[in-house]
Amino acid sequence: MIRIPLQSVSALLVLILQPFAYGELKLPHLLSDHMVVQHDQPTHFWGWGEAGETVSVTFGEKTGSTAVEEDGTWSLEIPPPPAGGPYQATIQSQSESITLKDILSGEVWVASGQSNMAWKLDRAQDSKKHIAEADLPKIRSFKAPKTIAYTPKDDISSTWRVASPNTVAGFSAVAWFFAKEIHETQKVPVGILQSAWGGTYVEAWTPFPVLKKINPKLQAPATTSEFTPEERDAILAQYETVKHIQDPGNRGALLGWQLNHFDDKDWPEMTLPGSIEGEGHAVDGAFWFRREVKIPPNWKGKDLILSLGKIDDYDVVWVNGVQIGETGPKDEDPWLIERRYTIPAKVIAKSEGQPILISIRVFDRYGIGGFTGKESDLFLKPVEPNDKEKAISLTGTWKYFFETQSPDLSQSSIIGTLTNHPNQPGVLFNGMIHPLLPYPIRGAIWYQGESNAGHPEEYATIFPAMIESWRELWKVGDFPFFYVQLASFKDPQNIPSEGGWALIREAQQAALLLPNVGEAIILDAGEADDIHPRDKVTPGHRLALQARKTVYGEDIPFSSPYLQSWETEGATIRLHFSPVYEGLEVPKDSKLDGFAIQGEDDTWYWADAKIVSPDTIELSHPEVTAPQAARYAWANNPRANVTNSEGLPLSPFRTDR
Known part of the structure; x- marks a missing residue:
């Protein structure tokens, strides 16, 4: 970039002595040498200058001009040159001129998310080979630095990098393989706007006003100016002592809070499912939670199932003062476990026609605490119901009371600010997405969700809302948005239905209800012991397939198969999928694996599965005479080996959603 002052020598000396004087003609860092602009949209030039001055822009063979507003900003659009280049742009005020060189016109994509999107090419599988082959100067990257902001930023400090073996080591590996395939198949330059940060939540990438509409009780991030140094030190010291609190013992049980005769009339009420933080308690x-439930007389003498969904973190459950179950520190990832406890018939018999009392002690040691499942997860029913016996919903009003409490500083906007934490609501959108919004783009690719795996229900709401908000604010229409479904991870599946990451993968698919959203399924590219699979070619390629088909109009296979419909016939379940192209397949000499079938007793069995037509699979099991539901790849690291004829993995699913 060349800057040429047009003033006299004396004025030039003033500029040299005061290089950042008010009114200086300035551009955002995005508008700089080597940039790639979207070739079929007006090129947006904007910046700052002296109020009232005229700014003119010449780009290629087109010229435009505008006046600097009273607030010192200016903005104008110039028709784009044809795809290709290089081009030059000159931005000129009455006192200065800036020239941008080596500009290409092509396809511009945002690459965002957490660590698997940020993962550098030099840490990917076969990195030396890929770096050596990276002499592709028509691919360029603008990498947003990690930036937390409590109000939306208008600029972010970075530069465009031209791809070569000397520069691509730090490129996002997934974005690189995506861009390389688009460049090679579409024969156009490609620019990547990389904005990713490891370990981050979707909430951090979503505008705060959008999150506030979803949760009106959400706290806005604080600002550091609200605290003195002494206050800051004191708050952080307290945070270190309580951020992982230990259970001091069950005082509530000693006080009889689980007993029927305990008087809870002074306890407040809240709606379940829900979290304590959602009620405004940080x-x-x-x-504790208590609720009386009236059960039908014909349930007398029957064992019952008490379903509570997921609880964060630990719980102990009593019915009529009798402990019937608990989930605690000895359980792996207890906040991901869907609670289902059996209530023995003899416990119900003590009610003698009166409502039964359900009492639950929840211990939350860190972060969100409470009932984090869906409404349909809370119910009571017989273990062996007949056709007329419907489950009793336990959603709605419960009594609750605190046995012990400590400030949940992890949820505090104050702690988030003072620790400069990137997972405060909206702060990464403010700092790393908002500065990009004026720049026209073709679309976005996204790889994120690992950090939200413990709260899939919230993700299913926030993720689509984030996409919609980006589209609204970018003002280039419903641009294509393609994301990577989370890869297989953790111990291989050994029971028919585990849940875990299957739930966050399902939550990601809520975004598929939006227009122009596509998914790259990579169950076959995960690593059991590493949340960061080194294979970044597979996600990059499958994202590119989505773009090549739906954006660039190539007539190619591009999608994994999805469950379209299903029906039961006798002791079998028949499942139909699309797109299968030439048909569903498994590896040579392999049996179909990863399917589960549910019997009338709610037990899940590994299904005997067979392909009966190109798009249809039948499931059965000797122990199941009346199948209730089917699932596939329903685990963190599932047994899954079915693809379509193009080798694209079958999507995980459940019919009992």
């Missing part, structure tokens, strides 16, 4: 600790 606390961790032990809190």
Whole structure:
């Protein structure tokens, strides 16, 4: 970039002595040498200058001009030159001129998310080979630095990098393989706007006003100016002592809070499912829930199932004062476990026609605490119901009370600010997405969700809302948005239905209800012991397939198969899928694996599965005479080996959603 002052020598000396004087003609860092602009959209030039001055822009063979507003900003659009280049742009005020060189016109894509999108090419599988082959100067990357902001930023400091073996080591590996395939198949330059940060939540990438509409009780991030140094030190010291609190013991049970005769008339009420934080309590600790439930007379003498969904973190459950189950520190990832406890018939018999009392002690040691499942997860029913016996919903009003509590500083906007934490609501959107919004793009690719795996229900709402908000604010229409479904991870599946990451993968698919959204399924590219699979070619390629088909109009296979419909016939379940192209397949000499079938007793069995037509699979099991539901790849690291004829993995699913 060349800057040429047009003033006299004396004025030039003033500029040299005061290089950042008010009114200086300035451009955002995005508008700089080597940039790639979207070839079929007006090129947006904007910046800052002296109020009232005229700014003119010449780009290629087109010229435009505008006046600097009173607030010192200016903005104008110039028709884009044809795809290709290089081109030059000159931005000129009455006192200065800036020349941008080596500009290409092509396809511009945003690459965002957490660590698997940020993962550098030099840490990917076969990195030396890929770096050596990276002499592709028509691919360029603008990498947004990690930036937390409490209000939307208008600029972010970075530069465009031209791809070569000397520069691509730090490129996002997934974005690189995506861009390389688009460049090679579409024969156009490609620019990547990389904006990713490892370990981050979707909430951080979503505008705060959008999150506030979803959760009106959400706290806005604080600002550091609100605290003195002494206050800051004191708050952080307290945070270190309580951020992972330990259970001091069950005082509530000693006080009889689980017993029918205990008077809870002074306890407040809240709606379940829900979290304590959702009720406006920024606390961790032990809190109790109580509710009376009237059961039908014909349930007498029957064992019952009490389903509570997921609880964060630990719980102990009593019915009529009798402990019937608990989930605690000895359980792996207890906040991901869907609670289902059996209530023995003899416990119900004590009610003698009166409502039964359900008492639950929840201990939350860190972060969100409470009932985090869906409404349909809370119910009571007989273990062996007949056709007329419907489950009793336990959603709605419960009594609750705190046994012990400590400030949940992890949820505090104050702690987020003072620790400069990137997972505060909206702060990465403010700092790393908002500065990009004026720049026209073709679309976005996204690889994120690992950090939100513990709360799939919230993700299913926030993720689509984030996409819609980006589209609204970018003002280039419903641009294509393609994401990577989370890869297989953790111990291989050994029971028919585990849940875990299957739930966050399902939550990701809520975004498929939006227009122009596509998914790259990579169950076959994960690593059991590494959340960062080194194979970044597969996600990059499958994202590119989505773009090549739906954006660039190539007549190619591009999608994994998805469950379209299903029906039961006798003791079998018949499942239909699309797109299968030439048909569903498994590896040579392999049996279909990863399917589960549910019997009338709610037990899940590994299904005997067979392909009966190119797009249809039948499931059965000797122990199941009346199948209730089917699932596939329903685990963190599932047994899954079915693809379509193009080798694209079958999507995980469940019919009992």
